[in-house]
Amino acid sequence: MAKKPVITAKEAAAMIPEGATIMCGGFLACGQARAIVKELVASGKGGFTLIANDMARAVGPMGEEFFGIAELIHNKQVKRVIATHVGMTPEVGQQNTEGTLEVNLIPQGTLAECIRAAGAGLGGVLTPVGVDTLVEESPFCMGKQTIDGKEYLLMKPIHADVALLGTYKCDETGNCWYKGTMRNFNPVMATAADLVIAETEYVVPVGEIEPENIHTFGMCVDYIVEGERK
Amino acid sequence: MEKSEIKGFIAKRCAKELKNGDVVNLGIGLPTMIPRYLPEGVELVIHAELGIVGAGATPHEGDANFDPYHVVDAGGNPASVAFDGGFIDSATNFGLIRGGHVDACFLGALEVDAMGNLANWIIPGKKMPGMGGAMDLCVGAKKCIVCMEHTAKGNPKILEKCRLPLTASHCVNKIITEMCVLEVTKDGLLMTEINPEFTVEDVKAATAAPITVAENLKSMVD
DSSP states (O other): OOOOOEEOHHHHHHTSOTTOEEEEOOBTTBTOOHHHHHHHHHHTOOOEEEESSSOOEEEOTTSOEEESTHHHHHTTOEEEEEESOOTTOHHHHHHHHTTSOEEEEOOHHHHHHHHHHHHTTOSOEEESTTTTSGGGGSTTEEEEEEETTEEEEEEOOOOEEEEEEEEEEEETTOOEEOOGGGOTTHHHHTTSEEEEEEEEEEEEOTTSSOGGGOSBOGGGOOEEEEOOOO | OOHHHHHHHHHHHHHTTOOTTOEEEEOSSGGGGGGGGOOTTOOOEEEETTTEEEEOOOOOTTSTTOOTTTSBOTTSOBOOEEEEEEEOOHHHHHHHHHTTOOOEEEEOOSEEETTSOEEOSOBTTTBOOOOTTHHHHHHHSSEEEEEOOSEETTEEOEESSOOSOOSBSSOOOEEEOSSEEEEEETTEEEEEEEOTTSOHHHHHHTOBSOEEEEEEEEESOO
């Protein structure tokens, strides 16, 4: 049984170099590796490219100051954002207007599928979503194709240096289980990065997650970090 | 009609579009009011793009299912799953959306036009919140219904051709406002129902696109 190393959030942050492209699971930071993000903030490293559904929240569900990757944005540690929606973090729009933050917006299903493609060994995605819109001008759009009379955009796979997963339970071999809506982008991101770190609320013995209910397989996970329990 | 009544009036009319068992995605704001007005015997499967198929009622602090760190909606607010619902990852979930498994999506608009084009995600130079899942829903849902106030500060939002960047082209099937119900046809907008508080001329004056009036124009009010 190949156990995966359990490391601290600080050790995880130390593995992520300046300027790395980082995928962060989470939807408004639900299902996000928030302890590792806190350590990335503390590290002061910058020049990151963040790939995530959104840029999380400046205020947490119970009034916490910063919740997830929003703090990296506010701390000006990010140079580029690839996301579907940044309306909950006005700081993104502001830094973009000031010219210090590049923002690439991609439809939510397309982002999920481009990441899935990278993790599934596919050369691209053909999707009808985004035809006749600004998505056609996205750096991830490689043009249009017509198939059986219907138009599709050809979108590039999206891969990252690091993926940070936010899980609820992770067993000692890295098998993960997400509670509620934590799952979101985490399972696809687990397949599409060179280094995958699973932050979890509970490290559990192998067998506690039923084989039928493993959402992310340990084969995709390199390191485990025990985060805060909520 | 009082300003405070408008949203409820529109949501009530939207509810008539639905039948028992429909899988429905509701945009933020007005569309979330639709379930309050469902006819007796109509239960929906509420689809939430962040990963719930069969969402339940909004839980409050103290409720057994209040779990703001693990179960939230697309606005980040506490959410719940229905007794017969479940959780799903984003890639699979958007496969369901694009694949036509969602019966209807209801959403607001900045602009909508006579060809069924919709603009509701960006005002260049002003706001760039992002499209989120809106483009996928407009393209993938079987029916795309725009529900909104007919005008914004007196200015028409229903146009001959959208000026703002589109969310999707040729996607809107129906427009429901406090003034009327418009169907988008290949020949343009067809008014099928009108709120008796307004005349056809009122509607035309508040709309910047040609409207054809259905021969059997009905009242929006029962």
